[in-house]
Amino acid sequence: MKIAVTNLKGGVGKTTIAVNLAVCFAQRGKSVCIIDTDQNQNSAVEWVTYRSPERPLIHVFPFELEQIRTNTIMDLEKKFDVVILDGSPQLSELATRTIIVSDVILIPVNTSLFDYKAFEKFLVLLNETNKNRVAVNMSSVRPYVVLNKINDRTVLSNEIIGGLQNFEVPILKTRLATRTSYGETTLDGIGVTEGRDKKASEEFNKLFDEIVNEIF
Numbered sequence: 199m200k201i202a203v204t205n206l207k208g209g210v211g212k213t214t215i216a217v218n219l220a221v222c223f224a225q226r227g228k229s230v231c232i233i234d235t236d237q238n239q240n241s242a243v244e245w246v247t248y249r250s251p252e253r254p255l256i257h258v259f260p261f262e263l264e265q266i267r268t269n270t271i272m273d274l275e276k277k278f279d280v281v282i283l284d285g286s287p288q289l290s291e292l293a294t295r296t297i298i299v300s301d302v303i304l305i306p307v308n309t310s311l312f313d314y315k316a317f318e319k320f321l322v323l324l325n326e327t328n329k330n331r332v333a334v335n336m337s338s339v340r341p342y343v344v345l346n347k348i349n350d351r352t353v354l355s356n357e358i359i360g361g362l363q364n365f366e367v368p369i370l371k372t373r374l375a376t377r378t379s380y381g382e383t384t385l386d387g388i389g390v391t392e393g394r395d396k397k398a399s400e401e402f403n404k405l406f407d408e409i410v411n412e413i414f
């Protein structure tokens with residue numbers, strides 16, 4: 199199973215969701231690796247350097263376009279139960295290939311106007327890429343929106359969520375709130391489900407269960 203966490207926007211929570219998802223799989227005894235495709239940041243690569251060897255093992259590989267093009271990714275899929283691709287925000291061949299090779303994509307969206315616009319742009323890329331997949335007899339990739347940094351019920355965020363519902367991409371019910379523990383746990387190389395913030399842990403486990411129910 200290959201799950202990409204991607205969107206053509208930086209700072210929406212791709213890496214945060216990718217590493218927390220990896221931790222949830224690892225906590226349940228699954229072998230999991232992360233492919234970090236964001237060569238400017240390489241945040242997942244950095245995150246794992248802070249991770250204690252006593253924690254469930256998560257491999258992180260920095261990946262370049264050539265490796266996504268070749269069979270390297272298929273080899274990883276044979277070795278690991280779950281391969282998580284942490285996306286790059288640049289509109290590039292790397293972003294397209296990330297969608298082509300994945301079974302499922304999670305698209306983190308925050309409720310600002312800019313995020314909404316970036317999501318619209320991303321859907322253009324997604325639809326084009328899906329056409330290319332279908333042309334070579336692949337099934338379409340299955341996309342899901344993950345609402346992230348949702349801490350209020352403001353008119354603006356409700357309007358944006360309402361607007362997102364008009365697209366064909368399903369929105370996962372579990373929303374992630376803005377919580378300092380997402381940033382703090384990252385610095386310790388852990389996920390929120392390994393940390394002290396019970397609310398964050400409960401929230402992410404709920405999202406994880408929903409994802410697993412949807413995709414398996």
Ligand SMILES: Nc1ncnc2c1ncn2[C@@H]1O[C@H](COP(=O)(O)OP(=O)(O)O)[C@@H](O)[C@H]1O
Nearest residue numbers: 208209210211212213214347375376377380381
């Ligand atoms: N739900 C959240 N609550 C609080 N901070 C968050 C949340 N999700 C992400 N962040 C923070 O937002 C910043 C960008 O997140 P990151 O995962 O690096 O985004 P991306 O990979 O999309 O660029 C980081 O500082 C991260 O800790």
Ligand SMILES: [Mg+2]
Nearest residue numbers: 212213236241
């Ligand atoms: Mg990132």
